[in-house]
Amino acid sequence: MEHNIPDWMNLHECHKPKRDSRRFITATLKSISSASSLFRSNPKAYSPADAPVMLFISIALIIMTASSKNLYFSFVMLSVLSVRMCLLEGKDIIKAFLTALYAGIFSAIILIPSVFFGSPHSLISISLKTFITTGIIQCLSISSRWNDITASLKMFAISDLIIMSFDLTLKYIQILCSTCEDMLNALLVRSIGKNREKAASLSGISGTAFLKSKKMSEETGQAMECRCFSGHYERKIRLRHKAGNIISIILFSLIAAIFIYLEFRIS
Amino acid sequence: MKTAIYLEDICHAYGSSISLRHISLEIKAGSCMALKGPNGCGKSTLLKIINGLVFPNKGRYLLFGEPVTKESMKNEIFSKKLHQKIGYIFQDSNAQLFSPSVYEEIIFGPLQMNISQEEADKRAKDCMRLLQIEHLAERAPYHLSGGEKKKTSIACILSMNPEILCLDEPIAGLDEESQELCLDILKGLKKAGKTIIIATHNNDLIKNIADEEYRFYSGRS
Ligand SMILES: Nc1ncnc2c1ncn2[C@@H]1O[C@H](COP(=O)(O)OP(=O)(O)O)[C@@H](O)[C@H]1O
Numbered sequence: 001m002e003h004n005i006p007d008w009m010n011l012h013e014c015h016k017p018k019r020d021s022r023r024f025i026t027a028t029l030k031s032i033s034s035a036s037s038l039f040r041s042n043p044k045a046y047s048p049a050d051a052p053v054m055l056f057i058s059i060a061l062i063i064m065t066a067s068s069k070n071l072y073f074s075f076v077m078l079s080v081l082s083v084r085m086c087l088l089e090g091k092d093i094i095k096a097f098l099t100a101l102y103a104g105i106f107s108a109i110i111l112i113p114s115v116f117f118g119s120p121h122s123l124i125s126i127s128l129k130t131f132i133t134t135g136i137i138q139c140l141s142i143s144s145r146w147n148d149i150t151a152s153l154k155m156f157a158i159s160d161l162i163i164m165s166f167d168l169t170l171k172y173i174q175i176l177c178s179t180c181e182d183m184l185n186a187l188l189v190r191s192i193g194k195n196r197e198k199a200a201s202l203s204g205i206s207g208t209a210f211l212k213s214k215k216m217s218e219e220t221g222q223a224m225e226c227r228c229f230s231g232h233y234e235r236k237i238r239l240r241h242k243a244g245n246i247i248s249i250i251l252f253s254l255i256a257a258i259f260i261y262l263e264f265r266i267s
Numbered sequence: 268m269k270t271a272i273y274l275e276d277i278c279h280a281y282g283s284s285i286s287l288r289h290i291s292l293e294i295k296a297g298s299c300m301a302l303k304g305p306n307g308c309g310k311s312t313l314l315k316i317i318n319g320l321v322f323p324n325k326g327r328y329l330l331f332g333e334p335v336t337k338e339s340m341k342n343e344i345f346s347k348k349l350h351q352k353i354g355y356i357f358q359d360s361n362a363q364l365f366s367p368s369v370y371e372e373i374i375f376g377p378l379q380m381n382i383s384q385e386e387a388d389k390r391a392k393d394c395m396r397l398l399q400i401e402h403l404a405e406r407a408p409y410h411l412s413g414g415e416k417k418k419t420s421i422a423c424i425l426s427m428n429p430e431i432l433c434l435d436e437p438i439a440g441l442d443e444e445s446q447e448l449c450l451d452i453l454k455g456l457k458k459a460g461k462t463i464i465i466a467t468h469n470n471d472l473i474k475n476i477a478d479e480e481y482r483f484y485s486g487r488s
């Protein structure tokens with residue numbers, strides 16, 4: 001038979017592995033899986049209102065917080081945000097809070113010089129505003145599905161084609177992350193000794209991931225052409241939480257009223 | 268016969284979606300086990316558990332009597348030994364191949380074992396001859412056809428000469444001739460005393476080579 005297996009395959013392998021640093025592979029694996037989980041469309045979106053409403057409110061609140069010249073309004077927003085965060089699930093509260101806190105601390109550090117230039121006031125107000133806006137975005141992205149968010153961009157007169165490219169980007173980030181994860185696992189299961197050319201193996205992975213992404217986008221383009229794609233891409237938005245939407249809008253109107261009162265009373 | 272792999276009451280979930288429910292399975296050294304079941308029933312997940320890439324939420328996994336857990340896999344020597352003993356051919360060969368050429372892909376494993384360069388080179392060439400892909404040696408894996416990629420990924424695992432082979436849908440997408448070739452190779456490997464685990468839903472393959480089959484029911488049940 002011509003398919004005879006070579007002799008050495010008949011023997012029992014006695015492999016004594018050498019130590020070698022694999023920290024890089026495992027660390028890369030960890031960071032990739034956390035990156036992909038960031039963009040994974042959240043299956044248990046538990047937002048109290050529908051994505052378009054939440055998106056509108058979030059953007060409006062961010063604009064109001066950023067443009068407000070009154071520190072009282074920032075405090076109002078801070079309390080609103082803390083109440084909103086408390087409505088998240090346990091693990092998510094920590095995630096949202098920490099992300100917002102890091103952003104706030106980071107901007108405070110950047111603004112330290114401003115204290116010496118005589119405006120210590122801006123240090124407090126800007127880092128507070130950063131904390132609030134980051135917190136709002138966190139609450140939105142944690143409790144709504146990414147897909148619903150992109151679909152509701154339609155509301156802001158953003159063209160279908162741009163929404164589609166957002167959707168495809170989100171999808172590709174997912175696919176590429178899982179491909180890289182698989183390739184790193186493949187490297188891990190075959191890293192059974194001392195790899196003299198670790199850098200080469202890892203650059204092979206990123207190179208392959210790049211080529212693969214190129215091929216994938218070509219193939220998606222071809223597949224779309226085959227399905228008679230003509231530039232028309234429409235995502236339907238369904239409104240599910242009637243009561244939630246109304247309550248959210250009422251609460252939002254209250255905050256907006258406070259904003260107008262505080263801003264224009266002073267001036 | 269010795270027990271190669273012993274799984275007891277394995278349960279696993281990806282986040283909140285359950286992929287494996289109470290799987291108990293014993294695979295004797297030198298036998299061939301087929302994992303059979305519909306798409307999405309958790310075959311690939313079970314193979315990942317066997318390879319120590321994913322860990323069960325509940326249950327016990329012994330490899331030649333030694334427990335494989337998240338902790339034991341942290342031991343570098345242990346995990347490298349495990350990865351040499353068990354060869355894993357991924358379902359998606361795209362994900363498995365990362366080297367710039369087919370030859371380098373295949374020699375990657377042997378080069379890390381304590382064998383000479385010449386011996387490693389001989390192994391790589393033997394494996395290419397065995398799978399009839401010698402003519403692809405200098406080609407880049409990502410430009411190959413689906414079947415060629417599959418054969419390359421089989422060769423790059425065989426070159427490490429593992430005792431246990433895990434194949435995830437190995438012949439899906441191969442032409443008839445290549446299917447026969449793979450079957451022949453698997454039979455040869457079995458004769459050489461290797462343990463073979465195949466995830467497949469191909470009845471012919473199971474009939475031809477498997478000693479035992481483990482039937483999965485839909486993961487949801
Ligand atoms: N990385 C992952 N994250 C979340 N769910 C997954 C992942 N991989 C597989 N699954 C889910 O686990 C189940 C079992 O998958 P898999 O083991 O690939 O099945 P099979 O190989 O038998 O077709 C499927 O429902 C699949 O959707």
Ligand SMILES: [Mg+2]
Nearest residue numbers: 310311358435
């Ligand atoms: Mg599978």
